[in-house]
Amino acid sequence: MSTAKAVVARRALPVVVLGALVLPVAGCGLVPEQFPADPKGTLTRVEGGFLRVGVSPHPPWTELPDGADADPLEPTGLEADLVAGFAEEVGAEVVWEAGTEEQLLGDLEAGKLDLVVGGFTARTPWVSHAAVTRPYTTVPAETGEDEPHVMLTPMGENAFLVALERYLLDQEVGG
Amino acid sequence: MSAAARGAGRERTRFGHTELPEEQERALRRAVRLAWLTIGFLLTAVVLLFLVMGSSQAMKAAWAEDLLSFIPPFAFLVALRLTRKPPSPNHPYGHHRSVGVGHLVAGTSLVIMGTFLVWDSATGLLKQEHPPIGLMEVAGHQVWSGWLMIGALAYTLVPPVLLGRAKMPLAEQLHDRVLYADADMNKADWMTAAGGIVGILGVGLGLWWADAAAALFISGSILRDGVGNVRTAVTALMDARASTVDGSEVHPLVGRVDERLRALPWVQEAGSRVRDEGHVFHVEAFVVPVAGIPPELTQLREARQAVCDLDWKVQDVVVAPTEGLPRDLLPGLPEPDDTTDVADRRRARGRREPLAEGQRRRLTPTRAVRPGRGGDRHRTMDGQGRTGRSTGTGRRWWEGPVTARVVVVGGGYGGCAVAQALDDVADVVLVEPRDGFVHTVGALRAAVDPTWEDRVFRPYDTLLRRGHVLHDWVRSVSPGVVLLSTTQRLEADFVVLATGTSYAFPAKTGDLTRVGAVAALARMRDDLARCDSVLVEGGGPVGLELAGELAHAFEDLRVVVVEEAPEVLPGEEVEPGLRASVVRQLTDLGVELVTGSPLVAPPPYEVGRYGPFVAETAAGVQVDAQMWFRCHGARPLTDYLDDDLVALRRCDRTLRVTRHLSLVGEDRLFAVGDITDMPEDKRATVAQVHAAVVTQNIRDLLAGHAPTAAHRPARRRMVLALGPGAGAAQVEQPDGSVVLLGAAETVRLKEDDVLRTDLVSGAGPLVAAVPGQARRTAPSGQARQAGQPTSPSA
Known part of the structure; x- marks a missing residue:
């Protein structure tokens, strides 16, 4: 059986290496303010700062009563209200930016936006470009199927994602 | 529970036609149980991982691996x-390969899944994809999905390891x-889970790359498992030599098959191809019979059975007798070879063989005999065999002369x-039905003294270095051809006849094995102790020596010698003085001599066995006795001579030489010893002188010239030992x-004979065998026993 042991030992090597890499990091963050944490620190930056939100008009979820070129841009609608509420909770000031979904998702991926709203559902095709929140509400669509509604956040900014999700899940929306 | 496990209870489980032993059957039942257990566990693991998977690469890889883990148990x-x-007729080898196919699948x-996952994780890493892991609601609580993933992975951490450890043995x-591959993967499975956990924790700490790195690690291990398994499976399906289940070394059975076959007495060399059919082996074994004599069908069957008995895995066995190991079918035999002639090939191998580990033991026999090579014989007859001049067989000059x-x-x-003398210059086969050399000089002493047994019966195993001893009877001899008891046929360049004489027990024992002969002597000694009186028929040297031994060894025993001639030791060549001395010494020992008339009929019992009887001579003398010995009528054994040679046999059955x-x-047919018609005493020492002459003459013929050694009849000599310490002798001087x-000189001569004639192991061990008694008993004067058993009628 000694050969088998050797095999196990050989196979265990990568784990050991990986562990050796990870553990010091874990040690530094042993008292993490956030767990999960943001690789790019989005949540930390937003708190007490600016929350940059992209918005694509999609009534009744988001509306741009003054058009996309208005300044200051003041979107209304269900999701605009939710965003405002979340910004208040984290002590941030919302900076809106309007655009097409493609523009907004591009900005989100480039790190120029922290959040994109626009009546997205869980079936959104943008799922590989953005982190989709838990559905904060489910309403029947025109087709009669239930449509869970979500917002889009930057990929991998998990502390921000979790904070947003916590806020959204705490709200009694729609119904 | 599967059909396999259920069926096991009723009758022995079989793999094809291979019946599983108890132990394997138990193992099989357990393995089936474990396979189902694994499938059950994997079902739960796959469902659980799927539920919490989210968009983590590591989770995806771990899930894929668990999904793939279904394949081996299935x-x-x-x-x-x-x-x-x-x-079946369509699948004559059975369906064992299904294991290999399963393994390959x-x-x-x-491999496919591993490759895909490696690609997926690597691109994720390169594209710096940040895995989003958000919240989940479990029973009303909001929990970070990462924790759920870690929990699910932890669930898959331990059970596979336990399953793997259970399956491995x-x-x-x-x-x-397949089971091995499964067990091996199971045992390594904990690393998948551990890697996944590390990856998720890393993501939680904000290290976006940890997830992809863990996924890469997991998929790498899947890929490596795949490659390893494919390699082993393909190797097995390509009929690679059978190896151990982990594929790390040659399976020990491979060597044991050859070893077992070589251990058979009729097998000179054996080689086999063993392939792994999956569970069981398929063996094709080639055996080279000793001296090229085709084996009996029963011997082949026994050989096959012997191999089958080695292990349950070897049941599909073919044993093929061949002239030489087929090099092209058994790659890896020492020395690749480019000659076409089989015999040359064999000889070439013989030269190189010492290099080959494991075959060394059989080195000598391989060169011994090449049957059926008439061409060879003629070449040597021309006296050119040793020059290597002949080119007809493709033999090369550097391969040396043909022996x-x-x-x-x-x-x-x-x-x-x-x-023994020709062993170094020729391929010698000695045909002898006994399993050991019988040192007849002294055999009569062994009849009354058990300590002599070891001196009298000697195994043949050290006699020849290169040649063989065949335990068989000779049916017929004609020049160049010797037919053995069955249908076997030996061809030879030279035949030497040395069959000696038949003689009744105990001077020559009837049993062919040492054990049998020793047992017969022991039984006779026991019977002798019960006898009051013993009859010895024949008053020649052998009869008188036996009488002397008996009278000396059993003091109260009445010994009666019956001789049909008017006096004992009949014959003109016996000096009257010797006769008188012997008669006087025997009478002193209490031996009764009844001469002048033969027995009317032989006693109704076997010689040397207890049985009271009354024997009567033609003259009307009655002898009461409980045992008798026949000490006359020895005759040369020459019945086997071919009809064409019958003119060479005299009426006393000796051969004209x-x-x-x-x-x-007949230039190439020799005779030595008692069967020659040389006018001399039949003695062991004489036989040895004959042997020296024949050896020299054969060497001469081999060297290409006429025989040079001629035999002159030995000077006459009669040495009669009458028990230890008594006896008389007559010796012819050079002047005639x-x-x-x-008695004293006789004792010395006897000692001399015993030592000089013990050719099997030499004088040293002979004396050493009976250290305390060598001096006392050996001189005792068995004297003439030596070659003499045959001479009573002389």
Whole structure:
């Protein structure tokens, strides 16, 4: 059986290496303010700062009563209200930016936006470009199927994602 | 529970036609149980991981691996089901390969999936994809999904390891590669889970790359498993030499098959191809019979059975007798070879063989005999065999000369001496039905003294260095051809006849094995102790020596010698003084001599066995006795001579020989010892002198010139030992006069004979065998026993 042991030992090597890499990091963050944490620190930056939100008009979820070129841009609608509420909770000031979904998702991926709203559902095709929140509400669509509604956040900014999700899940929306 | 496990209770489970032993059957039942257990566990693990997977790469890889883990246990169960099918006309080898197929399928799917996952994780890493892991609601609580993933992975951490450890020994017992691969993967499975956990934790700490790195690690291990399994499976399907279940080394059975076959007495060399059919082996074994004699069908069957008895895995066995190991079918035999001639090939191998580990033991025999090579014989007859001039067989000059084949018939003093003397220049086969050399000089002493047994019976195993001893009877001899008891045929360049004389127990024992002969002597000694009176029929030297031994060894025993001639030791060549001395000494010992009339009929019992009787001579003398011995009527054994040679046999059954000791008119057929018609005493020492003459003449013929050694009849000599310490002798002097010797000189001569004639192991061990008694008993004067058993009627 000694050969088998050797095999196990050989196979265990990568784990050991990986562990050796990870553990010091874990040690530094042993008292993490956030767990999960943001690789790019989005949540930390937003708190007490600016929350940059992209918005694509999609009534009744988001509306741009003054058009996309208005300044200051003041979107209304269900999701605009939710965003405002979340910004208040984290002590941030919302900076809106309007655009097409493609523009907004591009900005989100480039790190120029922290959040994109626009009546997205869980079936959104943008799922590989953005982190989709838990559905904060489910309403029947025109087709009669239930449509869970979500917002889009930057990929991998998990502390921000979790904070947003916590806020959204705490709200009694729609119904 | 599967059909396999259920069926096991009723009758022995089979793999094809291979019946599983108890131990393997238990292992199989357990393996089936574990396979189902694994499937059950994997079902729960796959469902659980799927529920919490989210968008983590590491989770995806771990999930894929668990999904793939279904294949080996399923492959195992399916293969098992197929394997159990008996062989059919369409599948004469059975369905064992299903294991290999299952193995290959499992391995291939691992490779494909592993490759895909490696690609997926690597691109994720390169594109710096940040995995989003958000919240989940479990029973109303909001929990970060990462924790759920870690929990699910932790669930898959331990059970596979336990399953793998349980399966590993079963895989070895069943020799099941699929099970082995499964167990091996299971055992390594904890690393998948651990890697996944590390990855998720890393993501939680904000290290976006940890997830992809963990996924890369997991998929890498899948890929490696796949490659390893495919390699082993393909190797097995390509009929690679059978290896252990982990594929790390040659399976020990491979060597044991050859070893077992070589251990058979009729097998000179064996080689085999063993391939792993999956669970069981398929063996094609080639055996080279000793001296090229085709084996009997029963011997082949026994050989096959012997191999089958080695292990349950080897049941599909073919044993093929061949002239030489087929090099092209058995790659890896030492020395690749480009000659086409089989015999040359064999000889070439013989030269190189010492280099080959494991075959060394059989080195000598391989060169011994090349049957059926008439061409060879003629070449040597021309005296050119040793020059290597002949090019007809494709033999190359550097391969050295062809050695001649000499068949010696009979393993007595003369036969052994010839065989031993020619061992280094020729391929010698000694044909002798006994399993050991019988040192007849002294056999009568062994009849009354058990400590002599070791001196009298000697195994043949050290006699020849290169040649062989065949335990068989000779049916017929004609020049160049010796036919053995069955249908076997030996061809020879030279034949030497040394069959000696038949003689009744105990001077020559009737049993062919040492054990039998010793037992017969022991039984006779026991019977002798019960006897009051013993009858010895025949008053020649052998009868008188036996009488002397008996009278000396059993003081109260009445010994009666019956001789039909008017006096004992009949014959003109016996000096009257010797006769008078012997008669006087025997009378002193209390031996009764009844002369002048033969027995009317032989006693109704076997010689040397207890049985009271009353024997009557033609003259009307009645002898009461409980045992008798026949000490006359020994005759040369020459019945086997071919009809064409019958003119060479005299009416006393001796053979007409020239002074070169070849049979008259036959240059290459020699005779030595008692069967020659040389006018001299029949003695072991004489046989040895004959042997020296024949050896020289054969060497001369081999060297390409005429025989040079001629035999002159030995000077007459009669040495009679009458128990230890008594006896008389007459010795012819060079001038023709005859000298009589007393007891003391006789004792010395006897000692001399015993030592000089013990050719099998030399004088040293002989004396050492009976250290305390050597001096006392050996001189005792068995004297003439030596070659003499035959001479009573002389």
